[in-house]
Amino acid sequence: MTIATVLAARDDTRLPTRIARSRLAVATDTGLRTEDFDAWLAGRRAAHRFTVERVPLTKIDGWSFEPDGGNLVHRSGRFFTVEGLHAVIDGREWQQPIIVQPEVGILGILAKEFDGVLHFLMQAKMEPGNPGLLQLSPTVQATHSNYTGVHRGAEVRYLEYFIRPARGRVLTDVLQSEHGSWFLCKSNRNMIVETFDDVPPDDDFCWLTLGQIGELLHRDNVVNMDARSILACAPTAPVELGAVSSDMDVLSWFTNERARHDVRARRIPLAAVADWVRTDDHIQHVGNRYFRVSGVSVEAGNREVTSWMQPLIEPVGMSLCAFLVRRFGGVPHLLVHARTEGGLLDTVELGPTVQCTPENYAHLAEPERPPFLDLVRRAAADRIRYDAVHSDEGGRFLNAVSRYLLVEAGEVEVGAEPPPGYAWVTPGQLNSLARHGHYLNMQARTLLAVIGLLNGLL
């Protein structure tokens, strides 16, 4: 925190306008031109040698199953472990493997104004689990191990801007949760720091406006999860004056959702997890549902360390994440769902209207499938405002792809008074909640970034 002898204004009232200007700027003079993006990304891919190969879990170098309890751990005792979770949510009980990584990483985007327009320093970063390997990523993705040197690798470029933000102006800085189905109470620091230094981009980096990043969000598997998460926390959404529910009523509804669910979860040894089995290759569900834990061997030319092996979480099917959208009094509203997940720090977070892997429910009759799933799947093309595939963080997840949708709904499909656990809120209301941690889950943040960065979407 910087201390001024003169008082600072409590609110940076110019920021929303500056963000809006960057969102409207779909071209840039200073940064990378959008039409050059594909060639640039291909160039970065060609400039390094990346190979990722599957390796049996029993053969991943540096990792082993603990003799006592069977947890999957690294020999250094750092990075993360795969352990077991016993969850009881509102009486429903199950066990599953879960990633335990009780440390806070930094996800940071450096911003700088060129010709009056905020640009953001994005990185072409390889992660072994990414479809396409390289994706457009934040300036910095540093685990605690990264910045304390456990990797024994090269320094993380530009990290100093986020460790000592006094060098610039902090535009966003909030702890947000990772996936509650796969991580135990994991959160990362989502930061945007504006710099006034002269910062020439390194080879794997480029300056882009928000409007340009928005356009790239139309493409599948280009903008990585961490970038989407951070951008959702910036004040990109309009501040609507009116909404179906006041901000206080939204908070009160959310508080009630937190209070009414009984979520109890505890760590158990991985070997004790019922209904999951360990083979040489994987840890997997006996019904082959949900996800597997798989191993990969990685060679990379531009990473801190040039080769390593590691386990990754590999979902079994593609998931579907969709917000239903309705206009009330001309103002777009999103139907949010207060979701319980076993690994969340605090009971529930707000997710999209639909968030599931449809094939897990294919054998059920429609009334037993998740609410609104079939409505979203059957939506006519003219109701679909957004449709793209994005993947989850490739440092932990292997080909974890989700189809993200924004679907217009009408009075016929969903009334103004939705079922328990659901509420109509505006993008601006979600955006102001995203200033604080643990209100919005990762999937809701991806869709909020889409809404905030794409011009004229809703």
Add this chain to the structure above:
Amino acid sequence: MTIATVLAARDDTRLPTRIARSRLAVATDTGLRTEDFDAWLAGRRAAHRFTVERVPLTKIDGWSFEPDGGNLVHRSGRFFTVEGLHAVIDGREWQQPIIVQPEVGILGILAKEFDGVLHFLMQAKMEPGNPGLLQLSPTVQATHSNYTGVHRGAEVRYLEYFIRPARGRVLTDVLQSEHGSWFLCKSNRNMIVETFDDVPPDDDFCWLTLGQIGELLHRDNVVNMDARSILACAPTAPVELGAVSSDMDVLSWFTNERARHDVRARRIPLAAVADWVRTDDHIQHVGNRYFRVSGVSVEAGNREVTSWMQPLIEPVGMSLCAFLVRRFGGVPHLLVHARTEGGLLDTVELGPTVQCTPENYAHLAEPERPPFLDLVRRAAADRIRYDAVHSDEGGRFLNAVSRYLLVEAGEVEVGAEPPPGYAWVTPGQLNSLARHGHYLNMQARTLLAVIGLLNGLL
């Protein structure tokens, strides 16, 4: 959440003015006159028969030590348990008994406008651990057991206004943490609901303005903890335009505090807790420090159940909670401390500048005692803006009293750039954080309520 066909304004812009009007109203025509308060409270005390007697822990009816692990539990399996906690904070390791109560209670104050001034329905409520037994309490204090009927007692009066807030207008509704040193991840719902119904107060209830409650906060052990906690969450503080740090910089500092501390805590069996012993009478620390677990037998004439026994946490000494106050550019600022506590849900919360039990440090030299403790204790009378004793919730704590202070500091004692872990923030900044959960700890909320309700204090 109420759904209107017409959109609601996102912000209730009239509320801060209405709150300010109630704060300025130190007299009332409709409610209980302040000069009649003592007689009224004495009358309520006389109207009921209350006795609280100490009972050895081994003799508290309905409670027993589990054969396996020694946790102290109620025969119904409900209410709460006393278990063990193993905490490791930034490498410092210890064990202690801790209250486990994984359910969310409702703390609610009903509000209503009379003659244009908001009044609040307060209750003279007996809790066995309260000094003086009866204190001025919220309209409703309901544990989950209360409102689901585990007590098998009488209904909780006025509870319906908080279970179905659609009957009124929600002014405040937020989950706030209880004490992180005594409770494991416990939070309660802090609510203020304005009603438009005609609500005649029952015998044990009275209508008071915020100004009147503020005056009562000058007295020792009158306004109970839950009432202070709720009132801290209402928008009582001024919205200062300027501050030493912008709101974003305060959030960023707080995020960094959360990220930089390594807090790991896990439940262990009570019998396994090192350095604590169980006698017939108590569970206590071998050095007789910190607190004891004691038993009481209660008879009460106006409670849902007329007699019961229970364990209570009994602190060994009186604690001291103080904010240092400094003006920058004419605007008062409080020196907050980002405190780690073993039972907090998420690493740190903001506490007062000083929060400790001084006698635990009496044997140490001054530089080894908590920062600013001696500065506060030596403060000249003309530096002290507020000085009163308040107790913690008497349903769980026995004579848990703290001296609360607001002490003016100068440039000489604390610079504009305080030590790591401390920051200067305005009451308005703290108040806007209190709209969300887990930013402010209980002790900071008490002092924030004091600042928000007492006219002309800072």
